Amino acid sequence: MRRNISESTVRRLSFYLRILEKVEAVGIDTLSSEKLAQRTGTTAAQVRKDLSLFGSFGKRGLGYAIPQLASELREILGLDRTWRVALVGGGRIGSALFEYSGFRKRGFEIVAVLDADSSKVGQRWGKVVLSDIADLEKVLTAESVDIVILTIPAESVPDVLDRVVAVGVRGILNYAPVQLRVPGDVTVKDVNMVLELEALSFALSQTKGE
Amino acid sequence: MRRNISESTVRRLSFYLRILEKVEAVGIDTLSSEKLAQRTGTTAAQVRKDLSLFGSFGKRGLGYAIPQLASELREILGLDRTWRVALVGGGRIGSALFEYSGFRKRGFEIVAVLDADSSKVGQRWGKVVLSDIADLEKVLTAESVDIVILTIPAESVPDVLDRVVAVGVRGILNYAPVQLRVPGDVTVKDVNMVLELEALSFALSQTKGE
Structure with a gap:
């Protein structure tokens, strides 16, 4: 409608x-x-x-x-409900996001955190126990995840992205410096402050040199 | 060229x-x-x-x-030099950005932090002493600031933005949930993860309901 x-x-x-x-x-x-x-x-x-x-x-x-x-x-914005979010990548950016309360206030609840580092798997962050990224499909399905936040290195993205999409997740927030190619029914939003600063740097360099 | x-x-x-x-x-x-x-x-x-x-x-x-x-x-990207950055807004997002080392690695050095809260003015963050936002023009000029990062509430933006632009800053990274209107020679980039999540939420709600 x-x-x-x-x-x-x-x-x-x-x-x-x-x-x-x-x-x-x-x-x-x-x-x-x-x-x-x-x-x-x-x-x-x-x-x-x-x-x-x-x-x-x-x-x-x-x-x-x-x-x-x-x-x-x-x-209209779909904020009258709770969205179940999985954080894929429990590094520095991932842990900062996990601690950020602004998500939950808007109904975005991080219900799973996944990492490839075996020393992190099993750690408890608040109510969440970190899962092995090897179990991605199982975790995303068991937790009925709606949205995935990718905070993994660029080179890990293609493989993980395919798996996330295959399991039926249709919303992705991407922090990795890589262009995501997804089917038409999947929505991707990118967040990367350093990339935005580099775009500013480029713009300022261009005009300054002329 | x-x-x-x-x-x-x-x-x-x-x-x-x-x-x-x-x-x-x-x-x-x-x-x-x-x-x-x-x-x-x-x-x-x-x-x-x-x-x-x-x-x-x-x-x-x-x-x-x-x-x-x-x-x-x-x-090409203008990363072969140092950019002098002022952080306007020393709240939670501002302080998280200040601590983030990824900026400096790429040549973006935060040389000034400004806040309207008099209890914060004078605080020392690393090498920077927080300035009063009332002294914005003086500080941006004295520190030869190239880029301003705005992490202030939306309703404070119009006034501060006019002052930032008037003093000659041509690059702005905006975290506030507000549309910035700037002259053609000023470049603005926006970063706001909650807004991106809301756009995802909107997209997912739309398709789900039909």
């Missing part, structure tokens, strides 16, 4: 939801599209256009009813 | 460089485009196309000369 929504629209819906939740937390009930736009770096027309894709939330002169709109945005 | 290079090409150059450095570290001198492609998740034809933009590095049948190609890629 849903229309084809662009990545940048989805991004803005996340922005809107954050602001609505902050405003709601201080007891405000309604917010104008102008104020919502201002606080998310966009225009009031864009806010109205984005939100009209999903229904009619605002009242002229009154603004958006915050609790209702926030609730609707959570539902 | 440089051509207009796409973001995805720049991203792949970063991938290639990582693999070349790993291979070089184990004493291998040459690498074929096929092997480089395989380890970065692309095709040999794409590798050859990307690298031909910058010159002729490979020898037929011998592959790429690794030290020369790695050195050239570092120069």
Whole structure:
């Protein structure tokens, strides 16, 4: 039933939801599209256009009813449920992510951690006992994992990726500096701050030299 | 002199460089485009196309000369120098970034940290003493900052961003969940793992419900 929504629209819906939740937390009930736009770096027309894709939330002169709109945005973004997440790679980045509480707040629960290092397998991290990456299929299936976060070295990715996809996982958050090739029904998002810094470095070098 | 290079090409150059450095570290001198492609998740034809933009590095049948190609890629990416970075926002994400050594390895040196919280101003983090965000212009100028990393709340961004741009900084790495509007000569890159997870959640919800 849903229309084809662009990545940048989805991004803005996340922005809107954050602001609505902050405003709601201080007891405000309604917010104008102008104020919502201002606080998310966009225009009031864009806010109205984005939100009209999903229904009619605002009242002229009154603004958006915050609790209702926030609730609707959570539902649209799939944040009204818990997502079961496996962390593949228990190294430095993996352990930092595991400790980050912002995931759980949004309903992303890390239910499994896998590593290839036999000295790590069996370690307990909070409620999770680290599994051997050799048991990937078994663990992802047993834990009904929806989303996999890859924090393994680039050269390990192709093999692991094939196994993750084969077992039916359709959402992947990738920290490895490698391009993932996946079937059309699998969604990949990349996060890598050093790569983003290198892209900045490239851009700055280009203009500076001319 | 440089051509207009796409973001995805720049991203792949970063991938290639990582693999070349790993291979070089184990004493291998040459690498074929096929092997480089395989380890970065692309095709040999794409590798050859990307690298031909910058010159002729490979020898037929011998592959790429690794030290020369790695050195050239570092120069292309602007990684043959040090970039002076200011961290604006000394909260949880800011302090985690500050401790992350991967920046410095690539030549990104955090030379200043700024925060609005007067209880943090004056704290010493390694070699850096935290400055008051009120002194932003003074600090960015005195420290000859090239790149600013924004790890402040979304609602503080518009004001701070204007000041960062006005002082002449042209590279921004943004962790705030807000869209940055900057002049054409300023480059912004965004990093936000929770937003990427929300985009995954949205994609998975969409297909699941139909």
